[in-house]
Amino acid sequence: DQAFTVTAPADGAVALILRRAEDAAEAKHSVHALIEGLGFANGANEGDALSVAAERAQGALAEDSPGPGLIVTDGSGTRDSQSELSQLHAAADRSPAGCALACAAAHVGHAGAAAGLISLAAAALSLRRSMLPVHPDFAALPGELPNRSRLFVPQGPQPFVRDRALGPRRAEVYVSERDGEAACVCLREAESGAAVDCAVEVAPAATRRAAVFAVGGATVAELRRRLADLAAFADEQEAAPLIMGHRWQARHPLPGKAERAVAIVAGDRDALRDSCAHARAHLARAPQAPLNGEHGIHSAPEPMAERGALAFVFPGSGNHFVGMGRQIAADFPDVLARLDAETETLASQMQAKMFFARRTEYTPGWEKRIEREIAEHPLISILGQVSYGVLMSDVLTGLGVRPQAAIGYSLGETTSLFALRAWRDRDEMYRRMTASPLFQRDLAGPCEAARRTWRLADDQPVDWRVVLVNRPAEEVRQAVLRSPHADLLITNAPDECVIGGRGGDVEDVLITLGAEAVDLLGTSTVHCGIVRAVADAYRALHDLPVTAPEGVQFYSAAGGAAHVLTRASAAESILQQALTGFDFNRLITQAHADGVRTFVEVGPLGSCTRMIGKILKGRPHFAVTASRRDERAALAELVAALVAQRVISDLTPY
Numbered sequence: 001d002q003a004f005t006v007t008a009p010a011d012g013a014v015a016l017i018l019r020r021a022e023d024a025a026e027a028k029h030s031v032h033a034l035i036e037g038l039g040f041a042n043g044a045n046e047g048d049a050l051s052v053a054a055e056r057a058q059g060a061l062a063e064d065s066p067g068p069g070l071i072v073t074d075g076s077g078t079r080d081s082q083s084e085l086s087q088l089h090a091a092a093d094r095s096p097a098g099c100a101l102a103c104a105a106a107h108v109g110h111a112g113a114a115a116g117l118i119s120l121a122a123a124a125l126s127l128r129r130s131m132l133p134v135h136p137d138f139a140a141l142p143g144e145l146p147n148r149s150r151l152f153v154p155q156g157p158q159p160f161v162r163d164r165a166l167g168p169r170r171a172e173v174y175v176s177e178r179d180g181e182a183a184c185v186c187l188r189e190a191e192s193g194a195a196v197d198c199a200v201e202v203a204p205a206a207t208r209r210a211a212v213f214a215v216g217g218a219t220v221a222e223l224r225r226r227l228a229d230l231a232a233f234a235d236e237q238e239a240a241p242l243i244m245g246h247r248w249q250a251r252h253p254l255p256g257k258a259e260r261a262v263a264i265v266a267g268d269r270d271a272l273r274d275s276c277a278h279a280r281a282h283l284a285r286a287p288q289a290p291l292n293g294e295h296g297i298h299s300a301p302e303p304m305a306e307r308g309a310l311a312f313v314f315p316g317s318g319n320h321f322v323g324m325g326r327q328i329a330a331d332f333p334d335v336l337a338r339l340d341a342e343t344e345t346l347a348s349q350m351q352a353k354m355f356f357a358r359r360t361e362y363t364p365g366w367e368k369r370i371e372r373e374i375a376e377h378p379l380i381s382i383l384g385q386v387s388y389g390v391l392m393s394d395v396l397t398g399l400g401v402r403p404q405a406a407i408g409y410s411l412g413e414t415t416s417l418f419a420l421r422a423w424r425d426r427d428e429m430y431r432r433m434t435a436s437p438l439f440q441r442d443l444a445g446p447c448e449a450a451r452r453t454w455r456l457a458d459d460q461p462v463d464w465r466v467v468l469v470n471r472p473a474e475e476v477r478q479a480v481l482r483s484p485h486a487d488l489l490i491t492n493a494p495d496e497c498v499i500g501g502r503g504g505d506v507e508d509v510l511i512t513l514g515a516e517a518v519d520l521l522g523t524s525t526v527h528c529g530i531v532r533a534v535a536d537a538y539r540a541l542h543d544l545p546v547t548a549p550e551g552v553q554f555y556s557a558a559g560g561a562a563h564v565l566t567r568a569s570a571a572e573s574i575l576q577q578a579l580t581g582f583d584f585n586r587l588i589t590q591a592h593a594d595g596v597r598t599f600v601e602v603g604p605l606g607s608c609t610r611m612i613g614k615i616l617k618g619r620p621h622f623a624v625t626a627s628r629r630d631e632r633a634a635l636a637e638l639v640a641a642l643v644a645q646r647v648i649s650d651l652t653p654y
Helices: 021-026 049-059 081-092 112-129 220-236 241-251 269-285 326-331 333-342 346-350 366-376 378-398 411-419 426-435 438-442 448-454 473-480 503-513 529-541 567-580 584-593 607-615 631-644
Strands: 034-042 070-073 099-103 170-176 181-188 211-217 260-266 297-299 309-314 405-408 464-469 486-493 496-502 517-519 553-556 561-563 596-601 622-625
Touching: 034 049, 049 081, 049 170, 049 181, 070 081, 070 112, 081 099, 081 170, 099 112, 112 170, 112 181, 211 220, 211 241, 211 631, 220 241, 220 260, 220 269, 260 269, 260 631, 269 297, 297 631, 309 378, 309 411, 309 607, 326 333, 326 378, 326 631, 333 346, 333 378, 346 378, 346 426, 366 378, 378 411, 378 426, 378 438, 405 411, 405 584, 411 553, 411 567, 438 448, 438 529, 448 529, 464 503, 473 486, 473 496, 473 503, 486 503, 486 584, 486 607, 496 503, 529 567, 553 567, 553 584, 561 584, 584 596, 584 607, 596 607, 596 631, 607 622, 622 631
Parallel strands: 070 099, 070 170, 309 405, 309 596, 405 553, 596 622
Antiparallel strands: 034 181, 170 181, 211 260, 260 297, 464 496, 464 517, 486 496, 553 561
């Protein structure tokens, strides 16, 4: 394939240290990878040399050994592309969770005799860092692909996430020389726990395009002086943003939480210097006016951390997006490693194939094609979104953001329980979800529960439709009374509701209301009486042991208030919101009355942040989302905002 053939020459040299595994462990040396199999062949005497070499290398593996999660080629282009692709597809077929295809030479050029060892080093480092290499400017593999091919080419940086139940991560390296010789090496990741003490261990976060810089002070004058110091510091720097941020933090740690702070998000020293100037001018002109990201500046004259509790808010289904979690998981490998240790099916739970965009083509419209497939299978978005909430919650708590309350919108109530470890067995829920017909046939897909409830004939389509309307709940309640197959599902805000039902009935309601509507795609037939047909199964699905975390109040969407969390109350709360819907306006109003002042939406995206702003307009609060499609930028802005609100005082973890 032309995309995997590199003709640009490069100078290169590689040195690899080989030791017996037991010797390396005894010496406490870092181990990048373990060699499980080696194979060599010569095309002059043995036909297709690479196939023979691969067969010999794989022959050393255990019979039940799964295939590689990564294949690295040398980019030599010495074989027929279709023949080589067939070989790679065959190797990937042994990989139940899919196999990434990469070419190290695409990054450095073809280094002649060193190209093979460069490929080997790339594979070993991928295993060591649990990161998959990206193929730059890749569009598509040539020719027809086998049905259900497990190969994919990473479109952007992403973690080497796996289902731990399938065993350790593995990689294979394929090298072909122009003289007909070929080699294959089978690698496996080393056992965890080895010391990380070598120069190549660079944190993925070092690639972030922006960093957060903060100053603190007891008075406006002190803040302006420290901003001047930060501007002078910027003049001296030529390093990457993250390194600049760490240097500033080490020299000028933030003072205690009681003092005011200004935080700036900047991608280089010029931007940092300009933002410092804008911040100093603003403080001189309007010291009591907040800044919420203008010129990258965050400033809060009355920080909310001292005025009330902080809640994590988890949104409902339908907020997912292609690429969800990919950047965050890559930037916080320690968080991902802990999640991997907690569960045996992490990649499946995260639905990495869809949300990390594991494909063999990225031709125009590829994202829309993924979105359509996700919309047709709601189980994908449910699993992926819950996993995203767990990941982001762990990232936030690792940055020092500790909630005193947990609020979930629809699916978000389930997510909150897993994210804060009130529910701990994510593997069990994954098994239940994939085995149950609830979100595959009963409440989604053919929507058989709706068909039974509405007593539709086999040839009558269910035509389930859910829309968002800009009308108050009382108007909507009156309008749906005239339509037998339409319901008010959720009250979002004083002037906003969600309606669901058969397409024709929903359209009649919209005409009665005279309202514009936004269709919400890929939704299940929940928050209405349809769920009564499967109520026992729905309750059983959510019946899990509870370990209530200390210091966190969990809110029930159906009850509209905080509740005592037990195994029975958690399952009952989730069942009731599925049966009768809920009033998010009432829920947020109650949380505010209980003393919650800071609302951090864990994500994905920021639908709840928007609604909270409408619900609490004019009342003291601060609502912010941790998630946008540009995940790195969103997290940087969140951290800066929470520094200004005095929620975060130590930027070291970031």
